[in-house]
Amino acid sequence: MLQAMPSSSTHERPSVAYQGSPKEAWAALAPLIAGQPTYRIGRWIGDRFQYPRPQNPPRISVALPERPAAVVVHGVDGSVATVCLDLDTSKAARAVVDQDAVRLGRLLAECGLRWVEDFSPSGGRHLYVPLVERMDGAVVRELVEAMTLLAPSLDPGPHQNVSDGCIRVPGSVHKSGGHQVLLTPLAAAYDVLRRRNPAAAVDRLLTALTPELHRTRELKARNAKMANRAMQMPATASDPLSGSESTLRRVARTGLYDTARYKGPSEARMAVLNHFAACGWTLEQVQRELAGQFPGLAALYGSQARQERLLHREWARACAWIQKPATPQRGAKHAFINNTSLPEPTGGGGISSSKAAVHQLVNDVENVLYAVLDHRLKDRGREGLGLRLLLRAILGYMRTMETDVLDVGCRTLATALGKHHVTIARLLPVLVTASDGILVKVAEGRRRTADVYLVQLPAAYRELARELSWRRGKIHGIRPVFRGLGDPAALVYEAIERGRHAPTGAEIIRSTGLSRSAVETALADMAALDMIARQDRSWRVNPAVGLLDLARRLGVMEEVSAQISRHRRERAAWHAWLDRHLVPDLAEYEVHDVEVDEYWLPPSPDDPGLAHRIWYAA
Template sequence: MVPEPVSASTHALMGVAPYVKPEEAWSLAPMIAGAPSYRLGRWIGSRFQYPRPRATPKITRSLPERPAAVMVHGPDGCVATLCLDFDTSKALKGVVDADATRVGRLLSACGVLFVEDFSPSGGRHVYIPLRDRMDAAEARELVEALALTATSLDPSPHQNITDGCIRVPGSVHKAGGHQTLVTPLSQAYDILRRRNPASALVELRAALAPELTRKRALKARAARSVASQRNGFLPQLSLTMASESPLRRVARTGLYDTARYKSPSEARMAVLNHFSACGWSLQHVENELTGQFPGLAALYGTPQRQARLLPYEWAKAQSFTSTQVLQKRDPHKQRKKTAPINNTSPTLTTGGAGKLSSAGVHQLVNDLENILYAVVDHRLRARGRQGLSLRLLIRGLLGYMRAKETDVLNVGCRTLAAAMGKHHVTIARLLPVLVAASDGILTKVADARHKTADVYLIQLPEQYQQLARELSWRKGKIHAIRPVFRALGDATALVYEAIERGRDAPTTADLVRATGVSRNACSAALAEMEALGMIQRQGHTWKTTTVNLRMLAARLGVMDDYLEQISRNRHERAAWHAYLDRFFTTQVQKADLFDPERDEYWLPPDDAAIWYAA
């Protein structure tokens, strides 16, 4: 069941059943616990903990006088109930309430029954009773996947198989008061007695397929990093939430540094200034208040206050960021003049007939797409795994060509690497190979110099012009690596493209022939995309669904990888520019040209001195 929405106070929940005495609520403890025992809590230093006692007390009908938490795992290492702890130490109470409501809706949509309570501190607990006991590792994976959908969800009770515990309804709270039952007592008894069958958990796992895929990828990455350290190699770069900017963390959790921001108003303005500087609009901000940044909404307190203050504060943020941009501009920098100021000034060209128009560039890209699908893709298939990367790289270059509306590109390797989800060294290694394999489509016309990248010309060779005119253009947009395929891989990207841009709904055999991907890799890609809801089977053919690929990419954790790569590129680029600035002087002094007290000749060194020095 889904509990009714809650009010701002934890002691005034709307739609909650009549007050249940703590002693009566405590009677649910044996049906929640993984083992028939509990632990008493006490302060140890500055933390309130539940230490392991010498003699573990058994759960009885009498309510313990001190804060008590039941064990989540049993002696066999299995759990009887999934315990979800929404903690106010991880996010503001508004975020906690929103997370609990959203997770409750997800559970109800999957047919999962649960019991809910709340604590005097504002935290929320959700208990999912299981008809069949679940292995600890499987339960941990499922709870951690749910934690990826809710900022305030603390998975730690399921991460410690020996000491994981949780306070249950009726238990005394460390700050005073008791855990208050939200679900009516009779209904809670019925749910805990009937419990959830395995079929409901299958639906829940299907709904959490992106998060489960993300957790497995992170676990595999961590294992590879540990193996690299053991073998003496450098560890792989960690692409985790550490790459998240502090202001986005404030927008996500609502928690801010009180030493830096004196009030929620200052924290809100800092976040809004950040979003304004990133080019967001008010509509984008309003959409994310109920999406990935509920902490910003919690900083307003109430929806009425948010509706009244958000437009006003957003206008202030836009005014502030526009002023900052104007102040950063060089006041001494003059606009370029197109007219000569005297007879010795060089004449500036205007492009003339040699420069393609916007429509001409788009027509050229359409023709190049035809040649790409008809000729280039087939040639690159023979290169194996490298061929997959080359095929996506040329798609990325055509995408930049269409976006910039020019056939001359000077896009750096790091920019291409961030767009494709690869390392910049890989892009630097692939570009010369692509130039040689493109048969004149891609040509390098200038080497990188100082802060500018290599310059490439993209053109339609003469031998392909007749073929391009005979082939009809395909509908849709060409993509390199869309964000979601940074997590799913190159082969999956090509298979999805074949389904999306195919003239007819293709079968699996058609996809193998069209993409050049092996049968096993194609079947694995189809199964993974079907599990994520990206495609669906209709008879023997495949079709794309209406799933939002950007939202799916966010659920797979792609944005964390992207932000980490952007941050790393920014630091490396700044270090390179600082190195170049060492050799750049803006003004030459007269003493630098000639110093009368300095010898302007050079004496050759003594050969014997060199021999002895060696």
């Protein structure tokens, strides 16, 4: 009796177990993988190798086709019997393909799924996940597209075309010579395809991919909106960063680079390391992400031994390179050394309170915010929601920077809240009036300096602030993950996280001042992402889920980086305009480098200096 393997190793070679001859693999497995009992013959059409649809497609038999052949993935009704994951070396370097195969295999095994794996002479991998119940083609397409966010080498093409999606199966001839070779032993592969995966295991996979599924839906909705806007206004150019990926990020993720721009992998990886160093990363963070979200950078080293030998040396060179700023003119005020350096304060703040006094002031203003201002501002609708979050962002800035003087521009606060800077410019004067003297404007912004605000505690609120006990935890504006989940979710999460006890749904509605439907929607979305959990009738935060890691899986960190880069370009353009009209020559250290098109936030949530760098980057 055949014993089913719980999972397939991606590192087994044909000599370890009997994988069968190409003819045996084709005869045994092709009918079980195919969505229809037919196959297609491949041929070169121009400069591409394709599998055109024949008028009378040949039926699958025990005879191995002499030419490259691929089976159709979808059935005649568009349903899918086997999910086919195509890891292609045209999408990423071969080392990245191998790592993606391990990563996807680990994910499938954790969800209780079994699969069959093969490899091609070009270095690609195929993973076949058979299903007991056929799935709708649209659902499988969404599932595979979500998995591409975890594996950069995964090509979703076979499941994106219902009529022509096809894939080479084990044993078939490869276009460059050779055959698709099984990694899973033939007997085990046959057993997996005969005793297919139940629907419950597929449901667990969908649950594990909830952040990626949410991200793909958001991207599709955004692209559709931009397409409609482009049709209505064809002459308007869209923002190139709104839906694209920077060149250096793609190199770090896939290991593929432009040979016309970089002579070899050494130059490509030095460009990535220089950018990491300029964005404030540490060597430990880089080493951790080599096996995380940027496996392509590790692939550029070729081998682990080469990486261990060169990484420290090249990182030192990158750090030395970014520490060579142009010498500014003596006595000149400037905001940037280069366009990725930490900005200096724009000025305007005079004498500041002590650090201990600032922390006590923040605690007192928090008490007033929760006891009075929140309930007063909630009646203003959407504007009130923006004002509440803006005041939280200001208090978070005070706590992080240990100052009671707010002398940063609207773009800095816009980055902290995930809003447009025009929205912040509109809300700030309203908040000055609505805060009853807590936020006071003390100086007008001029040229490069921003408006200066002072945060204080009016005498009318001092007794109230002293009587109330301080709340645990830190106050935030909009943490990156809530850019994707929405402002109501940020307030609901804060009510659970900073509550004096685990609140019920009714208590969350009363404390946040949000509608029942908004609170229930936010709770359902966060529970689906495993951010919170319900125990009896109360809600609690799941401490095992890292919000920064979840934000990265949702794709929000790319939006943060794009916003920071856009703000840097806008500031550089404004400074250049000022210099053209006020100063004869533009200083060298203020020239914007068009080669640097993105700012990457350090990934570690445990880094104590991360909050400072986020504010500096903004």
